[in-house]
Amino acid sequence: METKWNGQACPMCRVGTLHDGIKTITQDYKGHTFTSEIQGAFCNSCDEGFVEFDEAEETAWLDFRDLVDASEAAELARDALSRYERGKKRSVSTVINLFRLIDRHPELLGYLKTG
Ligand SMILES: [Zn+2]
Numbered sequence: 001m002e003t004k005w006n007g008q009a010c011p012m013c014r015v016g017t018l019h020d021g022i023k024t025i026t027q028d029y030k031g032h033t034f035t036s037e038i039q040g041a042f043c044n045s046c047d048e049g050f051v052e053f054d055e056a057e058e059t060a061w062l063d064f065r066d067l068v069d070a071s072e073a074a075e076l077a078r079d080a081l082s083r084y085e086r087g088k089k090r091s092v093s094t095v096i097n098l099f100r101l102i103d104r105h106p107e108l109l110g111y112l113k114t115g
Contacts, residue, residue: 005041005050016045023049027061030072034064073101074108 003020010016018041027034036057042049077098102108 003041003050003052008041010043010046010048012048013043013046016043018043018049029065030068032064032068034061036060067105070101070105070108074098074105077101 005018006020008018010018020039020041022037022039023042024035024037027036038051038057039054040049040051081098
């Protein structure tokens with residue numbers, strides 16, 4: 001489907017022309033890189049463009065951030081849990097949070113076992 005921007009002069013740089021296309025973008029989140037393909041009309045001169053909203057792409061990005069947050073939380077929880085096991089610090093709420101997390105993200109059990 002053609003966007004309304006296809007063939008228009010670029011309003012950002014006023015030099016280039018916008019063309020429909022697909023662009024691969026990478027986004028960084030807490031040191032993790034997410035790569036996705038976005039559709040839109042992009043300038044052939046300045047690299048700016050208008051991106052079509054893509055629900056699947058948006059969902060993938062949110063899932064990615066969720067998983068990064070979850071692994072980060074699992075990391076913290078694993079630390080807290082080992083401190084708890086060694087009796088240095090009682091942190092019951094952390095353990096409860098850990099179980100909630102595993103309930104939501106069963107794949108995290110892999111992280112815990114290997115650590
Ligand atoms: Zn431009």
